[in-house]
Amino acid sequence: MRAGHAISRWLVLLVALHAIVIFAGFFAPYDPTEQERKNPYLPPMRLHCVDSQGHFHLRPFAYALNLREGSFDQYEEDTARLLPVKFFVLGANYRLLGLVPSRWHLFGADNERIYLLGSDSFGRDQLSRFLYGGRISLFTGLLGAGVTLFLGLFVGAVAGYYGGWRDDLLMRLAELFLALPWLYLLFALRAFLPLAVGPLQAFFLIVAVLGMVGWARPARLVRGVVLSAKERDFVRAARGFGATDGYLLRRHILPETSSVLLTQAAILVPQFVLAEMTLSFLGLGVPEPVPSWGNLLSSLQQYSVLVSYWWMYLPALIMLPFFVGYLGLGSVLQQRAEPSKIGR
């Protein structure tokens, strides 16, 4: 019972976080690719409720930023220009869920843009880029995990159910894939695929690569479950009644693998999100100007950015709740599946 509660709690958290990313258009104040060239590397604006004269404002506001005298990248707050945060404002066009055209945004400001996470080298809003980037990163993770589990299920079922040479061949192949450190494997597979691709191709390319990288472990686990399930009495009885292989697999054996698959999914998704981040960070993934969590951080590879614009690191901190959600869900599922062990 308690495990059930814990699972639903983590699920609620994850669904809420994903909803924010799915409706990025609404939650993000601006278009992620819209540039404001006169404002590169703006530091995050702080929200205030009390202004410099000590007056209290019910509506939170930010101060507009001005270049500090004699500097080219140091900004200071201009206490004369208040930017009150307005809620439910009309702004940049976007399509809700990719379908419904809309201009509504959760918040924004009149006249000037507010940058809660600062801006990047082109003066693009980091917060908007983070939210839109989450779409790419999380959905490569989710889709990649889907492909991986499908492959793993297929291979594991064939190996476990039919046995014999198929089993030998597939499991030896799995061993080869497990013999490589996963990041090396990821790199190797990526190395043999086209380098310069558009954002959409890159997305599907990464999903495919992730699917190839991860299938071996779930396949081995599924195989184990299938091996034990096919010897169960009710399965033998069904076979005695003339059930076909397809029916047995579909009706009796594969349902047994569901808890293994769920646990693996919770483990794989954050790992794959990280893999996408790594590839995009290194320039092997989703290319600019489309944001992803990886290429959002990649500007930190430049020493000058690292030294002068620390807030470019903030996205890495804000994405932590997503990882907390998945790890929490994964560990609860794992405890339910094998209470005695702390698995890998």
Place this chain on the structure above:
Amino acid sequence: MMHYLLRRSVHAVFLLIGVSLLAFAFTVLAPGNYFDEMRLNPQITPETIAALRAQYELNQPLPIRYVHWVSSVLHGNMGFSFAYNTPVAPLLLVRARNTLLLTVTAMLLAWGIALPLGIWSAERFGRLSDRLVSWGTAALLVIPDLALALGLLVIAVKMGRFPIGGMVSLNFENLSLAGKLRDLGFHMALPVTALVLSVLPLLVEHVRAAVAEVLGAPFLLAAEGHGIPRRTLLYRYALPAAANPLISLFGFSMGTLLSGSLLVEVVMSWPGVGPFLLEAILARDIYVVIGGVLLSTLFLVGGNFLADLLLYWADPRIRTESNA
């Protein structure tokens, strides 16, 4: 003993052959090659490119290339790097040394911290201090490797104490031996910290779980009844009994560390296999890619081999089993 070792070595060799075959199979699917870029250069004639392709056997069928590559490996060359215009092996060797320096140090440090911490935590199983350790490891586990490495860099820049990137300072050659070691140590501090922090949660959790499981065993209660001091009890009695799963974990943690080090090296510009491999991927320098991948397999296989040896030494059950 010999039989056991032999079986593991044969297995490792087959694994390496398999990985190399797989890597070669993928090169066929790879679109483009190193010389494609030259076609854009008007100063290089198509004939030159064709000659180069022929020279490096890129127009040969795959089995022939594989055979030639294997013979090159046996000669200690591991193929030819187009970008560097030299055999791959010497290039890779230097990088491999740097990577090993990083990973082995991190490995020793991580285990050196994880063992006492895990045992300490297991001894207090369920108490507040134990739960604090669990919370700490969970918090570390949640931070993605990339965010961890970058975060360390950001902090280091703010502190201004540690060098950012590289392996040695510019004046390294002029330093005394002690100065050289100090310089190297300073440069290693950040990447090693990143690596240790990335594997530590996994290790501490496993040590804690394994030792906590043993601590309730009757033989330990008996030993405690005999008045054996707590320290000896934990390290001489409980730890060896809990060692079996931990030694397997040792092999596994090698893989995690290698993957982690690939990323950390690139982020912190450590001249190891990581940046080298990335560069080769971007240039389509395929033999370097294959060499790097094979090398990582070799490291991992080596780590597992070491774990097997340790297990053989530590667990009498395996000794008798494999001798029988």
